[in-house]
């Protein structure tokens with residue numbers, strides 16, 4: 144049957160509408176990033192040119208373009224440079240889905256930043272994605288106030304995150320704001336979810352309670368403030384209210400499972416989650432409560448930053464990160480003076496200190512050394528306050544490995560150094576993947592055998608050892624399957640098996656690591672990685 148004239152007309156109209164969102168002739172980046180594009184880099188890996196054409200990029204930053212060209216003489220290896228050039232601008236090039244202003248306040252900037260191949264905004268991913276561009280944040284107030292500044296993008300994300308936290312503070316990923324006119328993305332995986340407190344699917348993409356989502360908001364805020372000193376911004380819109388929601392939510396998740404009055408009564412839970420699934424990591428034990436915990440002074444997290452369920456709910460790296468950035472965000476509230484609610488600064492400082500104390504008291508556990516001949520103390524990944532501990536690390540940030548990256552401690556801290564050595568060994572960490580291609584921490588999300596480039600990046604960021612850095616960087620350059628982008632995970636023995644072709648967070652983090660090496664170890668960037 145031939146389509147009627149009207150059908151042809153309608154199809155044409157629809158095509159126009161869809162096309163105008165991404166630019167008239169722009170390929171879908173989830174397809175584009177799966178194939179190789181010329182010109183290839185001149186090294187033996189012949190890496191693809193993975194940046195979209197300039198007219199298809201979703202945000203232009205002169206500061207980032209200048210950084211890219213300034214790094215040409217700093218990076219000697221053509222494949223390593225290509226990797227930097229492809230990855231660093233990836234969020235700006237591809238993931239800034241919409242920018243605009245709040246319908247009820249034309250001064251309030253909003254920015255909807257997607258993860259890449261998943262068309263929704265995660266609190267954690269979007270904060271990390273922007274975090275990569277701290278080096279491009281304009282310190283000059285006149286420049287920072289411009290609508291095309293990186294600072295404006297930060298403000299847009301901070302404002303939208305604040306709105307999200309006030310809408311559904313237990314949730315991890317969100318739909319486009321109504322102002323964008325973008326349709327909410329479908330999430331078939333969440334169709335069977337039963338979540339308390341209930342949420343609105345037109346606003347929320349998924350509602351997994353992850354403590355680090357709150358920490359990510361505080362971190363992003365602190366980064367913006369440290370680079371721009373623009374405290375006034377935080378007093379203008381919803382930020383202070385969002386910080387109060389963060390504190391209230393975290394406090395509600397410090398409660399133990401049983402009433403401490405000794406009656407044995409199970410306390411009503413502030414959050415529960417169940418899903419019909421064949422993966423144990425996609426739902427919670429005990430009909431949505433999670434495994435029982437005692438009160439420790441730490442905050443429970445139902446899910447990890449991989450979006451997999453915790454085995455024991457006191458996720459140590461998330462508590463570290465939350466304590467760290469409560470401490471930094473406190474300085475913003477302090478700078479707001481009388482505009483901030485009385486007592487808020489002290490409350491943030493006290494909670495930050497008490498969580499730190501709890502991490503030290505309950506998060507450091509004795510384990511038999513990998514050679515079986517002695518007992519050493521290390522940071523556990525998860526604990527429950529009953530003496531139970533999960534000793535491992537997962538690639539996603541915040542991880543234990545990344546504790547120095549988010550500034551909780553220094554890499555020379557003796558407990559950290561012991562923990563790091565254990566986590567980077569196949570004998571001490573059940574999720575350390577060994578292989579001929581990539582030796583790195585992975586996790587249950589992509590499963591055994593799949594090593595995560597993100598963990599290799601963090602290994603470099605936390606290493607002072609040139610040999611270790613060069614070895615790990617060489618593996619990264621050799622493991623992109625010619626595509627020149629960071630994958631989520633790579634089969635540790637076969638670079639052509641990988642997950643996620645368009646994962647903007649990992650891409651930005653790779654660029655951030657290269658900039659860090661440029662400061663700390665510029666001689667390494669002068670080496671060949673052929």
Ligand SMILES: *[C@@H]1O[C@H](CO)[C@@H](O)[C@H](O)[C@H]1NC(C)=O
Nearest residue numbers: 196197198199200201202203
């Ligand atoms: C970025 O700049 C290019 C020109 O180089 C332009 O075609 C494109 O529309 C710009 N993108 C945005 C989001 O402004």
Ligand SMILES: *[C@@H]1O[C@H](CO)[C@@H](O)[C@H](O)[C@H]1NC(C)=O
Nearest residue numbers: 512513514515516517518519
């Ligand atoms: C076993 O490992 C511990 C801790 O790493 C170390 O102190 C000890 O010397 C090792 N013992 C042997 C026999 O290798």
Ligand SMILES: *[C@@H]1O[C@H](CO)[C@@H](O)[C@H](O)[C@H]1NC(C)=O
Nearest residue numbers: 624634636637638639640641
């Ligand atoms: C690596 O994976 C690819 C894609 O799945 C497959 O075709 C190839 O045979 C694998 N190579 C080895 C050595 O197993």
Ligand SMILES: *[C@@H]1O[C@H](CO)[C@@H](O)[C@H](O)[C@H]1NC(C)=O
Nearest residue numbers: 579580617618621637638639
């Ligand atoms: C590079 O990767 C290939 C597989 O893609 C692997 O066979 C080879 O051992 C790797 N080389 C190095 C130096 O890591």
